[in-house]
Ligand SMILES: NC(=O)C1=CN([C@@H]2O[C@H](COP(=O)(O)OP(=O)(O)OC[C@H]3O[C@@H](n4cnc5c(N)ncnc54)[C@H](O)[C@@H]3O)[C@@H](O)[C@H]2O)[C@@H](O)CC1
């Protein structure tokens with residue numbers, strides 16, 4: 001998906017864009033159907049011309065309409081095509097027109113059986129799927145998957161919900177999915193993306209202008225989203241103006257997590273990082289850290305002192321921290337209005353989140369007050385932690401993150417193989433398909449440190465979360481097999497170097 005457009009469109013936004021585009025076309029939305037079908041047909045010809053034939057499975061909606069047009073194009077070219085239909089399109093629709101133009105036999109979908117060598121063109125349902133598969137569709141999907149049929153899906157594999165990537169009952173395991181105009185969340189979020197096979201995006205002559213009216217609120221994560229705001233250092237800065245991050249450390253037996261977070265914050269460019277240690281772990285932290293400073297911090301008084309003397313902008317609280325009661329006190333201190341000097345931002349992760357299990361409202365109230373005072377809070381749960389503070393929320397990861405950000409009135413980053421970042425205004429960014437190597441202890445601690453570092457250097461919460469997630473994934477990709485969390489901070493320089501070079505090339509081009 002390199003260089004692909006980043007906007008992800010829901011089914012209803014696609015419909016709006018289609019309607020807008022259709023007003024400028026002689027034959028309205030039917031022209032779009034013909035273009036979509038032409039794109040699919042061209043792909044079949046380019047990739048699968050030597051197949052033993054094509055079984056086009058057509059549903060009753062416009063996805064089926066696309067199928068009838070593909071079948072006509074293929075038959076006119078002399079290819080061996082059979083059409084199997086589930087019901088008939090409603091009269092006076094584009095699909096009905098496409099159906100009427102198919103003048104060869106149509107069989108019932110119930111009759112379809114996988115046959116060796118034949119390609120299945122899935123035109124049963126696309127973005128209009130609205131309930132679980134059942135009956136003949138379910139049977140066809142099950143038969144195709146069991147037989148390992150080569151399936152080319154139009155728009156989306158039947159069974160995948162466009163807006164969420166959820167499987168509705170069952171879904172084709174496609175080899176190729178042809179997406180039209182823009183990707184939908186279902187193409188980039190598991191389990192949907194795992195059913196798509198190779199996703200090929202085809203332009204159907206719809207202008208990007210039509211996106212302007214749509215208020216797109218969901219995007220794929222990529223440097224294009226945040227590189228304009230990336231805080232590269234300048235000559236005029238000194239170490240503290242490059243951002244100072246304070247990382248709360250846990251006791252001696254769980255000191256690794258905070259150290260990972262602190263190292264990542266330093267590697268991601270913060271000018272200064274201080275590890276805030278309980279008295280009983282000071283020596284341990286001091287022995288294991290070099291450029292990261294270590295300060296004792298046991299209570300509100302010491303926090304006040306640290307803020308007054310060292311002016312850190314951002315804190316990380318949670319990695320390896322333990323003690324839930326202490327978390328709640330520190331979070332109330334940091335987010336409340338009583339400190340002499342208030343920090344700009346807090347990244348709350350791991351134990352910092354689970355401490356609020358049982359009374360998450362306390363956290364949300366503090367968050368609201370903090371953001372009311374101009375503060376920035378970022379929550380970075382994985383799904384388990386998420387369930388503890390948002391136990392009643394339901395839906396796909398995309399829906400979960402969105403609802404949580406609205407409720408907590410802060411940026412919520414829901415970690416997973418597809419990470420979703422949502423802000424309270426409803427903007428979402430999806431970091432799709434993180435390298436599997438990242439599923440290792442401590443990798444989340446590294447992520448929270450990178451986010452804090454970028455916040456301390458002046459990025460907004462959504463940009464910092466997006467950039468950090470991207471850097472984190474690229475660092476894992478660069479290291480590859482054998483990755484441990486402590487390898488991640490050390491990979492950041494090479495990832496940043498590449499990002500820096502891209503920016504230099506870009507600036508040169510602009511001159
Ligand atoms: N810009 C675009 O993206 C374009 C989209 N087009 C096509 O139009 C499709 C969307 O068309 P529609 O909105 O008509 O939606 P679909 O064709 O995906 O499906 C809608 C129909 O299926 C029925 N249905 C939904 N779920 C069902 C289930 N589980 N069991 C049985 N019936 C079910 C609905 O009642 C409705 O009749 C896209 O996926 C794409 O293939 C193209 O024709 C033109 C351009």
Ligand SMILES: [K+]
Pocket residue numbers: 063122123124125126153154155156157158
């Ligand atoms: K389909």
